[in-house]
Amino acid sequence: MSTDAAQSGETTQIEVTEIAAEQALDLLESEDLDPGVAGLRLFVQQGGCAGLSYGMRFDDEPESDDTVFTHHELRVFVDPASMNYIEGSVVDYETGLQGAGFHVDNPNVVSECGCGESFRT
Template sequence: MIKVSETAKKKVVELMADDGYNAATDYVRVGVKSGGCSGLSYDLKFDKEQQDGDKVFEDNGVKIIVDKKSFLYLIGTTLEYSGGLNGTGFVFNNPNANRTCGCGESFSL
C-alpha cells in the first residue's frame, strides 16, 4: 500500500487539473526505474487507465496504480509534498530504501 499525505493530495489534485485529468476518476501512476546516483529512481505520472497486473490503491482520496514490478520496491511508502528550503517537489518516504541520494530522487535497497 502507498499512503498519500494531505499536502501531497492537494498538489496532486492541482497538477491533475492543470494537465486535464480528474482526480476523482483518473490515477497517479507511481513506479520505479533504473537510474539516478543511487541506482533506482521514482517515476510519477498521471494515467487514465489501468494496465494488466497493476496494483490499485486509494488513500486520502487519491487513486494510485503501481505496476507489479515496482510494487515490491514501494510497499509501505508515503508520498509527501515539500515546499521547504531544499526545494519544492514530491518526496517518497520509503521504508525499504537503505540509501537515498542527496537530491532525494533516487535510492537503493
C-alpha cells in the same frame, strides 16, 4: 486486473498524505483529467547514482495488473514490479528553502545518493 486496495479492506501498502493528494488533484484537474478515473502513477526505474529512482506521472487509467490505492480522493497506480521496491512507502508533498515537490518516504531504502534522487534497497 486492478484492485482498489484502500477500498477493499486490504492492508494499505502505499500511503499518500492529505497535502500530497491535494497538490496532485490540483495538477490532475489542471491537465483536464477526471480524478475519478485518472490517477498518479508511482513507479521505480533504473537510474541515478544509487541504482534506482522514483518516477511519477499522471495516467488516464490504471493498467490491468496495477494495484490501485485511493487516499483523500487521489487514485495511485503502482505496477507489480515497482511494488516490490516501494511497498510501505508514504508519498508526501514538502516545501522548503530548496523548493517544493513530492517526496517518497520508503522504509525499504538502505542507502540514498547525496542529492536524494536515487536509492538502493
